[in-house]
Amino acid sequence: MNKKAVIVLSGGLDSTTCMGIAKSEGYDLFPITFHYGQRHNREVQQAIEVARHYEVADHRIVDLTFLKDIGGSALTDETVDVPTEAEEGIPVTYVPARNMIFLALASAYAEVIGATAVYTGVSAVDYSGYPDCRPEFIHSMEETINLATKAGVTGQNIQVKTPLINLSKKETIEAGLLLNVPYELTTSCYNGKETACGQCDSCQLRLKGFKEAGSADPIAYEN
Ligand SMILES: [Zn+2]
Known part of the structure; x- marks a missing residue:
């Protein structure tokens, strides 16, 4: 019997790359996706589709709309604008304690x-401003997980x-392309429309990554 791994799968580029990496490391994949009222709901x-591509035995989708109810982030609170350029300090797209909860x-x-x-x-x-993306937090x-279970x-x-923790977007994409990660099924846009905007911070980071990796982004953009 193969070893098993749970993959926190958002439907974005990074988590989908993790699916490819975990598979290449010999794990059976058990993705878990959190629905938390994010603007980019389309990710779910x-x-x-990504889970279907990898023919997983089970894909859990978990409702966490409480995170939308409390707000406090540009990703869950419609009164806070999504920035179009990188900010200093902790970005407004930070979602309170998201990775700890996930x-x-x-x-x-x-x-x-x-x-x-x-x-x-x-x-x-790429997200050095998020406290819950730091190696200190992960360790x-x-x-804590091993004390609590x-x-x-x-x-x-x-x-x-966290195979991507020290990788730039370019390096993540390079790793994923070698593993035939289905980037055409992913989305990164904070605006969550049918077609990615190409303007938001997340779209720009993604486009820059593909460009630097010398590859074309397979998804469609508005302009
Ligand atoms: Zn966008």
């Missing part, structure tokens, strides 16, 4: 299905894997 549909739920799922790894596509390079969360206490440690 993309996550379903990893907590992913590790609960991992424990139940007997998975030994949880993958998350965080990068400390601390992994320790039966799996951890009984020696079935759950590893939190």
Whole structure:
């Protein structure tokens, strides 16, 4: 029986790359997708398509609209504008405690299905302003997960894997292309429309990454 991994899958470029990496590392994939009222709700549909592409045995979609109810982020609060350029400090697209909540739920799922790894596509390079994308947080969360679970206490440690943490967008895309990651099924646009805007911070970062990797982005853009 293959080893199992839970993949925090948003339907974006990074988490989809993690699907390819986890598969290449010999894991059976168990993606988990969080629906939290994000503006780029379209991501959830993309996550379903990515999961289908990888023919996963199970794909969990978890409702976390509480994160929208409390707001506090440009991604969940319509009164806060999404920026078109990178900001200093912690960006307004930071979602309060998002990765801590995601990893907590992913590790609960991992424990139940007997998975030994949880993958998350965080990068400390491109999103250095997000506190929950820092290696310090990931190490601390992994320790906490193993203190908090039966799996951890009984020696079935759950590893939190962050293969992209030191990679730029260019390097992530290069790694993914080698693994035939289906980037045509992903979306990165914060505006969440049918066609990506090409203007928002996230679209710009993605386009720059493909350009630097010497490859064409397979998705459509408005302009
Ligand atoms: Zn966009």
